[in-house]
Amino acid sequence: MIRTERLTKYFGSTQALKSVSFEIQKGEIVGFLGRNGAGKTTLMRVLTSYLPASSGTVMIDGIDVLKHSLAVRQKIGYLPENPPLYPNMTVRDYIRFAAQLKDVPAKRICAQVDKVLNECYLRNVARKPISTLSKGYQQRVGIAQAIVNDPQILILDEPTNGLDPVQIQRIRELIKNLEEERTVIISTHILSEIEQIAQRVLIIKDGEIVADDTLNNLLCDDQGWRQSLEEVFLRLNQ
Amino acid sequence: MNKIWAITKKELASYFKSPVAYIILIITIAVFNMFFFIIIDSNQEATLRDVFKVMEFLFVFIVPLLTMKTFAEEKASGTMEFLMTTPTKNTEIVLGKYLGSLIFFTLIIALTSMYYFIIEFFGTPDRATALVGYLGVWLEGAMFIAIGLLISSLTRSQIVAAICSYTVLFLLYFSMSFIQYTQGAAEAVVRYVSTLSHAENFAVGLITTADLTYYLSSILFCLILTRISIENRLWR
Ligand SMILES: Nc1ncnc2c1ncn2[C@@H]1O[C@H](COP(=O)(O)OP(=O)(O)OP(=O)(O)O)[C@@H](O)[C@H]1O
Numbered sequence A: 001m002i003r004t005e006r007l008t009k010y011f012g013s014t015q016a017l018k019s020v021s022f023e024i025q026k027g028e029i030v031g032f033l034g035r036n037g038a039g040k041t042t043l044m045r046v047l048t049s050y051l052p053a054s055s056g057t058v059m060i061d062g063i064d065v066l067k068h069s070l071a072v073r074q075k076i077g078y079l080p081e082n083p084p085l086y087p088n089m090t091v092r093d094y095i096r097f098a099a100q101l102k103d104v105p106a107k108r109i110c111a112q113v114d115k116v117l118n119e120c121y122l123r124n125v126a127r128k129p130i131s132t133l134s135k136g137y138q139q140r141v142g143i144a145q146a147i148v149n150d151p152q153i154l155i156l157d158e159p160t161n162g163l164d165p166v167q168i169q170r171i172r173e174l175i176k177n178l179e180e181e182r183t184v185i186i187s188t189h190i191l192s193e194i195e196q197i198a199q200r201v202l203i204i205k206d207g208e209i210v211a212d213d214t215l216n217n218l219l220c221d222d223q224g225w226r227q228s229l230e231e232v233f234l235r236l237n238q
Numbered sequence B: 001m002n003k004i005w006a007i008t009k010k011e012l013a014s015y016f017k018s019p020v021a022y023i024i025l026i027i028t029i030a031v032f033n034m035f036f037f038i039i040i041d042s043n044q045e046a047t048l049r050d051v052f053k054v055m056e057f058l059f060v061f062i063v064p065l066l067t068m069k070t071f072a073e074e075k076a077s078g079t080m081e082f083l084m085t086t087p088t089k090n091t092e093i094v095l096g097k098y099l100g101s102l103i104f105f106t107l108i109i110a111l112t113s114m115y116y117f118i119i120e121f122f123g124t125p126d127r128a129t130a131l132v133g134y135l136g137v138w139l140e141g142a143m144f145i146a147i148g149l150l151i152s153s154l155t156r157s158q159i160v161a162a163i164c165s166y167t168v169l170f171l172l173y174f175s176m177s178f179i180q181y182t183q184g185a186a187e188a189v190v191r192y193v194s195t196l197s198h199a200e201n202f203a204v205g206l207i208t209t210a211d212l213t214y215y216l217s218s219i220l221f222c223l224i225l226t227r228i229s230i231e232n233r234l235w236r
């Protein structure tokens, strides 16, 4: 579903991605882990065609992201690191606007907006201007925006940032309950979260992939002992 | 098409949800009224010719306030990342935003049409001339907006966008003052670039292809450059 080959990204002289190659199958839930500044956000921006890679290719569903970015963007729901919100809009207006831009057919917009407002527990604030919402609610508006067109691929950059434990639980359920054939990429700093929802983990260090394996394999060390994800993460990032 | 309209509506709504829109509306109308009275009182003629001149001058001040936030704000707040990762063509984004500012600007102009009715009530103005004059100021504003949009697409700071737009519009508007220092080809260029030399004709009721080409081609040119600018993320 998603295949990258030797992706690199330079910002001036700093290299944010160093020859990143991986393949993600349809229906997989993959977690991106890495320290601050490792390059998770940059990698996601390249995958969503927001930033062009300096070299290397990204193929999504067999389509080159750079050459046919519109076709690719149609398949992707993306939650950027800072939820992209218009403070003056009401929650419902904003989600409706997102639905319009994401090619939801005019007849289905209303139903679809109601559906995601329910799924993200935003019904009671639907008429409020976004600027008056608390941080966690704003984050949920960002998530609602990402899923409004039922995208095949969901790319979420720290989706549970600022949510309370109950909401984190609910977002987790939401992601788990997405239909089978959804591909989901999540970045987060909360390791327990990855352990609960991801099947596979990519650990990124200074722009390089240092681990790419299923969660089960990662958590077994050479002698077959169970270790925690935290131990693995700390060992790889020493 | 639907997406262009969705963006236009969003832009218009954002104008009316911020106090800036109302301040601009009130101030322009107040200033226009004052000048209208002074001009009519001193000229004692039933024509809007000089009123149009004042309008054009004031648009140099107003338009940057309208356009400074168009792209700069989206970039600063991160919503540009949202816009550019939805399946929306860059052309649709640019046109949607352009139409939003243009419609708001048209509204300001529409509010000044009462001047025409006032002079029609007291005198016998030439209808065609007045209409052509309105077309002239409208085209001029439309061009200023395209310029402002382009500049806003190049930066993530609204202040920078406003200052640069003011500089460019002032240069365009006052370039005729430099004409005495130029000769030959340079003089022709300055005369062509100056907005004043083109707006003049409209104000007295003349539509020439040269003037129309000047306005329409600069609008098109700026919009295309804006598209290129956001496509290549030139603000980074
Ligand atoms: N627009 C930019 N211009 C210059 N450098 C950038 C830009 N964006 C990111 N970088 C650099 O690229 C590297 C990777 O940044 P990135 O935001 O991808 O990290 P991250 O893994 O998302 O970190 P965090 O966990 O803090 O979100 C950093 O060194 C950062 O300074």
Ligand SMILES: [Mg+2]
Binding pocket: A040, A041, A042, A081, A157
């Ligand atoms: Mg990040």
